[in-house]
Amino acid sequence: MKRFINFALTALLGLNFVSTNLRAEGETDEVRGLYRAVLQHEGTNFYQFAKVTLRTINTDGQMKISANMKVMFGDWDSNEYASYDYDEVPLNILTRQVSIKNETSDVSMVGFLKGGVIEGEWFSNLVGKVGKFKAQKVGMPEVPSNGILVKTLSGFYKGALTNTNPQSNLPERLTTSFVTTQEYSPEGPKLKISGNVRFYLGEFDSFEYVETSFNDVQFNFYNRYLTAKTSEYGLTFKGTMTQDGKFEGVVLSDGLGEIGKVSLVRN
Amino acid sequence: MGGAVYKLKPFYLIVASILFLHTGCAKKKMNERDSKKEQVRSSAQTKKQELMLTAGQYYGQLKNNSYNQDVLLNLEVKDIPTKNGEEIDPILIPVITGSMKIFFGDPEKGEYYSLAIEKADFDAQKNKLDLVVTHEFLKEMIVSLAVSDPSLEGTWNSPTFSTSGGLSLTKNVDLKLLNFSVRELKGEYLGILDWDAKKLYQKAHLNLSTKQDKTSAVSFTASVKLYSGDENSSETMVYDLDRIDFNPLTHTISLDGQNSDVFFIGSYASGKITGNWHSKLYGNMGSMLWQKQTFPKPSENKKLLNPIKGTYYGVFKNADSSIHLPSRFMINLVTYYDREKSGGMGIAGSVRLYYGSFASKEFIELPLDHLEYNFFTRNLTGLTSGAAKFSIDLVTSENTLVGVLSDTATGVVGSIDANLEVPTETYSSMGGAFSGYFTWDKEQRYQISHFELTSSFKNQEGIKLMTSLEMKVGQEDSLEKVVFKFQEADFNPTSGSVVLKSSDENITLKGTLIENQFYGEWFTRTKGKLGRFVLKKNETVPLPQDFNLISPIHGTYLGLLQNTSSQTNLPERMTLGVVTILDLTAPYGLKLSSNIRFYLGPFDSDEYVEGKCETISFDFFSQNYSVKCALPQMDGFSLSGRMFDSKIVGKVSYDGIGEVAQFEVIAQ
DSSP states (O other): OHHHHHHHHHTTTTSOOOHHHHHHSOGGGOSOEEEEEEEEOTTSSEEEEEEEEEEEEEETTEEEEEEEEEEESSSTTOSOEEEEEESOOOEETTTTEEEEOOSSOSEEEEEEEETTEEEEEEEETTTEEEEEEEEESSSOOOOOTTOEEOOOSOEEEEEEEEEOSTTOOOOSEEEEEEEEEEEEETTEEEEEEEEEEEEESSOTTSSOEEEEEEEEEEEOTTTOEEEEEESSTTEEEEEEEOTTSEEEEEEEETTTEEEEEEEEEEO | OHHHHHHTHHHHHHHHHHHHHHHHHHHHHHHHHHHHHHHHHHHHHHHHHHHHTTOEEEEEEEEOSSOEEEEEEEEEEEEEEOOSSOOSSOOEEEEEEEEEEEEESSTTTSEEEEEEEEEEEEETTTTEEEEEEEETTTEEEEEEEEEETTEEEEEEEETTTTEEEEEEEEETOOGGGSOOGGGOSOEEEEEEEEETTTTEEEEEEEEEEEEEOTTSSEEEEEEEEEESSSTTOSOEEEEEEOEEEEOTTTOEEEEEOTTOSEEEEEEEETTEEEEEEEETTTEEEEEEEEEESSOOOOOTTOEEOOOSOEEEEEEEEESSTTOOOOSEEEEEEEEEEOTTSGGGEEEEEEEEEESSOTTSSOEEEEEEEEEEEETTTTEEEEEEOSSOOEEEEEEEETTEEEEEEEETTTEEEEEEEEESSOOOOOOOOSOEEEEEEEEETTTTEEEEEEEEEEEEEETTTEEEEEEEEEEESSSTTOSOEEEEEBOOEEBOTTTOEEEEEBTTSOEEEEEEEETTEEEEEEEETTTEEEEEEEEEESSOOOOOSSSEEOOOSOEEEEEEEEEOOTTOOOOSEEEEEEEEEEOTTSGGGEEEEEEEEEESSOTTSSOEEEEEEEEEEEETTTTEEEEEEEETTEEEEEEEEEEETTEEEEEEEETTTEEEEEEEEEEO
């Protein structure tokens, strides 16, 4: 197919075309379909996968595009993803620029569609331009050579706590675990994070720990800010989870305020 | 008296003296003379008695092999004094005098030649009378007669004219009992003139008048009318004959006129004139026979000379392939009286070259100027005027006109063969509906075409052509076509060449119109020669085998686009849908509308953006087109390029950017 289009394009002026060939080819050149994208984080080596689904209909002779975007955290088959729907994706026929955005979605993409490939830039409402992306229908887009895939939040983290309040004396050893699930709602699938925390009075791997679950975990996948509130003891963890699974933050108590600093690493 | 004598006295004395002397001598002689004189006198008396036997008026006829001529001989005896030197009482010698009157018609009132008897000898013993009669014109005629009262029989001889014959006369014939009027020379003669070389005969009318002149001879005047056709024909040649010679002894007659083209030489006998008639330029034309009251019977192997006037219909054959005059030819000739012309006959006419049938109005009429008709050679020459300058050189014979037509510059252009017979033919016209094809040589395509032609003839301008053309785009049954009219055009009657310009002067046809076909080359103002055309009427034109039929314009064109601007990224797949509408207000009657699709997905998918293209400007002949197209929220597109025969190539432009892509699409 590519070879034919290349031939046809080079033979455009002054050569004859065989129209049947033109009609036979091109079924794989549909705009609609699943595009696998690599989203780069500009200024870093981090990148993410995304799945962009374009849907096309023709109304009164005009093609209209709608889209769904799943921004993956982790690998292609990760269930940790943010899903966004776009009812209308305007296409500039002259430049074939597509604009995948709407007011309700945190993420948007503006790129140029050509030959089954969309290339452009992606944006976050929180940080603005995040970086470049490339999405393609056929095959996998290349990942940056030194790139680091943004990991999922799900996992087991181990680390240390430093009490900073004389009134607090939490155990210095702790582990946390986070699990992300997709919860379906009328607005569409939503990412739900749950987890727990163990405070180890004894050694790690001992039974001497106190465990409590998080009843409210908020994680912004783009600025990486995490807050997790325990269901008991009134503790709140706040901090930044890096793309490679390191957490740096503070612990706050409902009555005392900040009581310590936390540093966790994905295990 | 006494005084006179007295005055002449010396004279008379001398005379008396002489006489005295003479009579003295003569006295002696007188006696001998008297005696002799008496003898002579006596002899004369006797002679006179003898001569008196012959005196009288005799009527009879001079005869020879060809005619009998009425003649009166009047013999008288007169005493003529002798011329013997005596002047007193001369002896009277009887002599025969008189005259011979050769006459035609009434001897008193008719035409006659009176010859005087100069000498007469009568031998009474032999009863032989010899006469010498003379006439100023006829000279001397010797007559020898045997006298046998009341008849005189003998011979006559004219040494001057080497002719002779018999003579029979009878005395005292009561002339009133004879009918002489039929033998008058003068009168109306009806004649048949043979044209020996052409195996024709001509009727003629000779009016001969006579007058007795001072020389006792007959003077003649005449006029002759030569008929072309029968005696009721108005086409005549008339000549005055003022030089007429007639010899009553030989009966030869010549009729000529100072200003006459013809003269007649023959002989007169028994009221008829036979002989030959001549043209002063061309010599002996043939025999002639004139008689009174009725026309002589013509020869059975000759046909009547017909008038040249009339309308001749015929065939014209072009001399070579570069001449394309029509094959139908008509020449109309009229004759009229013109005193300035020889024979008083003028001729005028016109020529028509018919491009349609003779019943049509499709002809060029060329008046004939300087028309000259040679009556004797039957040649007709002339020059045409008006729309074309030709000369004609024709010979007429038995209601036909045969000859050549020549261009005054280039020479013979063709031959003519025409006759008076009105042809029976079906109505036809140079105009009508022609069918055929036009070629696009560079593209190796042809178009089926239909051509309408009407013509009209304008005096002094010739044939004018009004034409229109319909060129099919596609098959014969295609509704798609270009139509246009041509300006009124001239038609060259000699070469058949025609140059047609369309109303907008963009299209030019240069061709040749001959009979039922029109062929040539066609041009546009911008591209020059496009190709050739062949059109025929009532006949199917074989279509060119080396070219393909042009395809219709309407349809869906599909192809690829190549972006040429770094600022654009149009989809590479595009289609153009073209619809043609017959709209006589549009250039050449063809209006186009179109839409455009850019396919982001494959052809046949619904992944396309479509726009409407308005204001298509399309010149079928230059093949150039341009159009503005509007897509949703983007109406700055325009396409331009070339559209021809299933292919559209061109460029896409966008307002503010200019050319953004090039494309080529092909009809599906």
